[in-house]
Amino acid sequence: MSTPHNRAENGDFAKTVLMPGDPLRAKFIAETFLEDPRLVTDVRGMYGYTGTYQGRPISVMGSGMGMPSIGIYSYELYTQYGVENIIRIGSAGSYTDKAKLFDVVLATGAYSESNYAVTQSGDTDDIQTPSAALNDALRASAKAAGIPLIEGNIHSSDVFYRQPSDAKPTYWEKLRDEKGCLAVEMESFALFHNARVLGKRAACLLTISDSFVSPEITTAEQRQTSFTAMMKVALGVDAFLEK
Numbered sequence: 001m002s003t004p005h006n007r008a009e010n011g012d013f014a015k016t017v018l019m020p021g022d023p024l025r026a027k028f029i030a031e032t033f034l035e036d037p038r039l040v041t042d043v044r045g046m047y048g049y050t051g052t053y054q055g056r057p058i059s060v061m062g063s064g065m066g067m068p069s070i071g072i073y074s075y076e077l078y079t080q081y082g083v084e085n086i087i088r089i090g091s092a093g094s095y096t097d098k099a100k101l102f103d104v105v106l107a108t109g110a111y112s113e114s115n116y117a118v119t120q121s122g123d124t125d126d127i128q129t130p131s132a133a134l135n136d137a138l139r140a141s142a143k144a145a146g147i148p149l150i151e152g153n154i155h156s157s158d159v160f161y162r163q164p165s166d167a168k169p170t171y172w173e174k175l176r177d178e179k180g181c182l183a184v185e186m187e188s189f190a191l192f193h194n195a196r197v198l199g200k201r202a203a204c205l206l207t208i209s210d211s212f213v214s215p216e217i218t219t220a221e222q223r224q225t226s227f228t229a230m231m232k233v234a235l236g237v238d239a240f241l242e243k
């Protein structure tokens with residue numbers, strides 16, 4: 001059974017789906033790391049693949065950018081395709097010198113000013129939380145791969161390009177100091193919320209692609225291909241997840 005946004009059939013997705021924002025990153029992961037990758041959907045160019053990693057079935061699919069987009073795709077994966085676990089793997093801008101370029105962040109909460117949760121279900125919490133079981137499995141996967149994780153809250157923003165402001169402290173310094181946000185991305189608040197209302201599991205790993213505290217920046221090509229540490233941690237998760 002397909003949806004307006006996904007042409008996959010029942011059984012085409014594995015129980016665990018990795019979701020980068022960029023569908024080309026999904027294609028890269030499938031073609032680089034999966035055995036026997038099969039394209040299961042490409043509606044609107046939002047590629048989804050299923051294959052195996054170290055003998056275990058796993059899927060990878062783009063989410064698009066922003067909460068409305070991941071809201072649609074994750075809701076359909078959870079409700080129409082029997083998906084149990086979604087791990088977002090994204091890029092993020094650092095709000096602190098503790099998280100440097102290419103460091104990997106494991107989100108322990110996603111703060112947002114977004115009205116996604118209150119609109120979706122009446123939930124007024126401004127911090128949505130990931131699955132503790134998935135986070136534990138990701139910690140174990142990272143440990144096994146020798147990849148350090150930096151843990152803390154992240155900021156899920158609806159706005160990438162803000163108007164310049166002379167306000168001091170800056171909005172991001174306030175989010176860092178008052179909400180404990182290590183970095184900014186644009187989807188996890190909605191993903192964690194969907195998982196919570198549907199009784200499913202979600203988590204988020206981020207690779208730092210740029211920094212608000214220093215002028216470091218990565219290219220689009222590096223964002224697409226160089227985030228392999230994060231990808232390997234996420235790909236290995238099922239081996240550490242209680243069934």
Ligand SMILES: O=P(O)(O)O[C@H]1O[C@H](CO)[C@@H](O)[C@H]1O
Nearest residue numbers: 020021022065090091185186
């Ligand atoms: O690299 P991805 O996963 O797309 O994540 C980040 O990059 C995009 C903005 O450039 C937003 O989607 C943000 O969340």
Ligand SMILES: O=c1cc[nH]c(=O)[nH]1
Nearest residue numbers: 091092093184185186
């Ligand atoms: O959402 C994002 C992602 C990466 N870098 C940013 O500044 N924002």
